[in-house]
Amino acid sequence: MGPIAGAQEELDRLGRALRSQLSMMIDDLTPGSDLSLLFLNEPRGVDGHEPPRYQYAAEFFTGKRPAHVSAADIASRAAALLTSAGWRQSTTTSQENPGRKPRIVVTGRHDNGCTIEIHITNDNDPVPPSKVWFRGRTPAMALREPEEFRWPEPIRTAETVTSGHVLCYECDGLGRCPECGGRVWVPDETRGRENCRACRRTRVCLICRGAAQFPISELSSYQRGYYPELDR
Ligand SMILES: [Zn+2]
């Protein structure tokens, strides 16, 4: 359940390495860019899976392509810079959105799990000055061991239900939201977690409002339908 030894240090180290590689490339490919705008200060959570994973990421730092340099020249220079720094790289032209301008995308992958993408608007982009976008990410890393959720103890049970009361038919005495157990989220395969729709973040069972039981005298005829034993 505790922190994973060395994980934070390793993530910080990767963040610094990514920043220095990105800074070098931005300086080289789009000289004059303001590197103080390259935000790589805090690792951020990537999704809600347990344990949470964090990464340093720079999303689309924007630089200007120098006027005399073609998009193809920027792409091959970017590829050469990546290769000489030990990154595997590949270049593609992205035209998947017909309504948008085509881009050349140079992608670099490092053995340490970091990725860099450089997007360059193509030469047939009619609007000068053309832009170059830089994007970088460290791998997403868990910083602590997974925590197991402990389902809460019911507030009322058949043994502890108050005399003259019945257990809530929705949560069966749990009191907490029977869907999420009071966590306000439920596991989701893709994003890790999803807001609990059953309690709308209130944590409690919305039928008994957390009381876990009902006085028999106050049951509506609809509610009584859940307790056929009362009418025997
Ligand atoms: Zn309830």
Ligand SMILES: [Zn+2]
């Ligand atoms: Zn809930």
